[in-house]
Amino acid sequence: MISIPFSAFWLRSxxxxxLISLISDTWVIGPHDIKFIF
Incomplete structure (x- = not known):
């Protein structure tokens, strides 16, 4: 039962x-699109 939460935590991390890397790349490519989305 310990491996299940651990794997879930690893997957979430x-x-x-x-997501952070994708947002960073999109921010560099088009910051206006990010401001429009959020």
């Missing part, structure tokens, strides 16, 4: 890191 990896997804968050990927």
């Amino acid at each position: 990896s997804v968050v890191s990927v």
Whole structure:
């Protein structure tokens, strides 16, 4: 039962890191689009 929360936490961390990297790339490419989305 310990491996399940650990894997979920790892998956969530990896997804968050990927989202941050994608947002950073989009911010560099088109900051106006980010401001429009948010």
